[in-house]
Amino acid sequence: MSRAYNFSAGPATLPEPVLRQAQAEMLEWNGAGASIVEISHRGPEFMQVAREAEADLRTLMSIPDDYAVLFLAGGATTQQALMALNFAAPGQAADYVVTGHWGKTALKQARPYVDARIAADGEAGGFRDIPPRYDWRLTAGAAYVHYTANETIHGVEFRDVPDVGEAPLFADFSSSIAAEPLDVSRFGLIYAGAQKNLGPVGVTVVIVRRDLLERAGQPRADIFNYASHAASDSMLNTPPTWNWYLAGLVFKWMLAEGGVAEFARRNARKSALLYDTIDGSGGFYRNEVAVAARSRMNVPFFLHDPALDATFLKESASAGLISLKGHRVLGGMRASIYNTMPEAGVQALAAFMRDFQARFG
Numbered sequence: 001m002s003r004a005y006n007f008s009a010g011p012a013t014l015p016e017p018v019l020r021q022a023q024a025e026m027l028e029w030n031g032a033g034a035s036i037v038e039i040s041h042r043g044p045e046f047m048q049v050a051r052e053a054e055a056d057l058r059t060l061m062s063i064p065d066d067y068a069v070l071f072l073a074g075g076a077t078t079q080q081a082l083m084a085l086n087f088a089a090p091g092q093a094a095d096y097v098v099t100g101h102w103g104k105t106a107l108k109q110a111r112p113y114v115d116a117r118i119a120a121d122g123e124a125g126g127f128r129d130i131p132p133r134y135d136w137r138l139t140a141g142a143a144y145v146h147y148t149a150n151e152t153i154h155g156v157e158f159r160d161v162p163d164v165g166e167a168p169l170f171a172d173f174s175s176s177i178a179a180e181p182l183d184v185s186r187f188g189l190i191y192a193g194a195q196k197n198l199g200p201v202g203v204t205v206v207i208v209r210r211d212l213l214e215r216a217g218q219p220r221a222d223i224f225n226y227a228s229h230a231a232s233d234s235m236l237n238t239p240p241t242w243n244w245y246l247a248g249l250v251f252k253w254m255l256a257e258g259g260v261a262e263f264a265r266r267n268a269r270k271s272a273l274l275y276d277t278i279d280g281s282g283g284f285y286r287n288e289v290a291v292a293a294r295s296r297m298n299v300p301f302f303l304h305d306p307a308l309d310a311t312f313l314k315e316s317a318s319a320g321l322i323s324l325k326g327h328r329v330l331g332g333m334r335a336s337i338y339n340t341m342p343e344a345g346v347q348a349l350a351a352f353m354r355d356f357q358a359r360f361g
C-alpha cells in the first residue's frame with residue numbers, strides 16, 4: 001500500500017492513525033458485538049462517542065458554555081439556508097460580506113428567506129482581496145452579518161475577526177475551523193462542513209450562542225429548527241453516526257498532537273513554505289491573492305505557461321502528490337493544506353515544484 005500526499009480541497013486527507021483505528025474498529029467497536037455504525041444512535045455506546053466528540057471539540061476550540069454545539073447532516077450549504085430561516089424575521093435584512101464563491105453561495109441560499117444585502121463584494125477585483133472594513137455598508141437592525149472566514153476556491157482568508165457592531169456575526173469556517181486559536185465569543189454562529197478540516201464528509205458542526213436559539217425566525221418544520229436540534233442533542237432524527245464517530249477520532253488526534261495552537265504553528269510554516277516557493281520562482285509560478293489576504297489552507301497557483309498544466313499534474317501524481325488540479329472556476333492548480341496535511345507533504349510539494357521549474361523553466 002502506498003498512500004500519496006493528497007492535496008484535495010474536500011473531501012480531504014485524513015490522518016493515517018485515525019484511518020487505522022477506524023479500520024481496526026470496523027468489524028466490532030469496543031466489545032459492542034457490532035461496529036459503531038450498526039447500533040442505535042440512542043444506545044449507551046454511541047451516546048458515549050457523541051458526548052466525547054462534543055467535549056473534545058469544546059476543549060480543542062475553547063467553546064464557552066453559553067454556546068450549543070450541533071452535529072448535523074446536510075452540509076454547510078444547508079446551514080446557509082437554515083440560518084436565515086431560524087434567525088431572521090420575515091422580510092428582515094441580513095448583511096453578507098462576499099469574498100469568493102462560498103460567500104456567493106451563502107447569499108444565494110438565504111435569498112428566498114431574508115432581505116439579503118451585500119455589505120461588501122470582492123468580485124470586481126476577481127476575489128483577490130478582502131474589501132477593507134471601512135468600505136462595508138452594514139444595515140442597522142440586520143438579523144446578522146455573514147462572512148466566509150476562508151474562501152476555499154479563491155484562497156482568500158480573513159486574518160482577524162471583523163468587528164461588525166450590534167448584529168451577531170455568523171461565519172462559514174468550513175475550510176479553516178480549528179486551524180488556529182479563535183475567540184468563539186465574538187460570534188453568534190460558526191458553522192463548518194467537516195470534510196475540509198475536521199474529518200469526513202457527512203457531518204456539519206454548528207456552534208451557536210444559546211440566546212439566539214430563542215429568536216422566532218420564520219415558519220419552518222421542526223427538522224429545520226436549530227433549537228429543536230439543540231434540545232435533542234442533535235438526535236432529532238438519526239444522525240450521521242459514522243461521520244460523527246470519525247470526526248471524534250480526528251478531535252482526539254488533534255488534542256494528542258498538541259491542539260489548535262500547535263496546528264496554527266504548523267499551518268503557518270506550511271503555507272509560508274509554499275508561498276515562498278511560488279514567490280521565489282521568478283514568475284514561473286504565481287499566486288494572485290493580495291499577500292495580507294492569502295489563505296493558509298488553500299493555495300491556488302498558476303504556471304506561467306498553461307500548456308505545462310497537464311504535465312505538471314501528471315508528473316506530480318507520479319511523484320505521489322495528488323489532487324493538485326485547481327477548481328474549474330479558476331483553473332490552474334490548488335494545494336489544500338489543512339490541519340491533516342503533514343509538513344512533510346508540503347515539503348515534498350515544494351521540492352517537486354522547484355525540480356519541475358528546473359526542468360521546464
Ligand SMILES: *Cc1c(COP(=O)(O)O)cnc(C)c1O
Binds near residue numbers: 102172174
Ligand atoms: C466546501 C465548502 C462549503 C460547502 O460545503 P458542503 O458541505 O458541500 O455543503 C461551504 N463553504 C465553504 C467555505 C466550503 O469550503
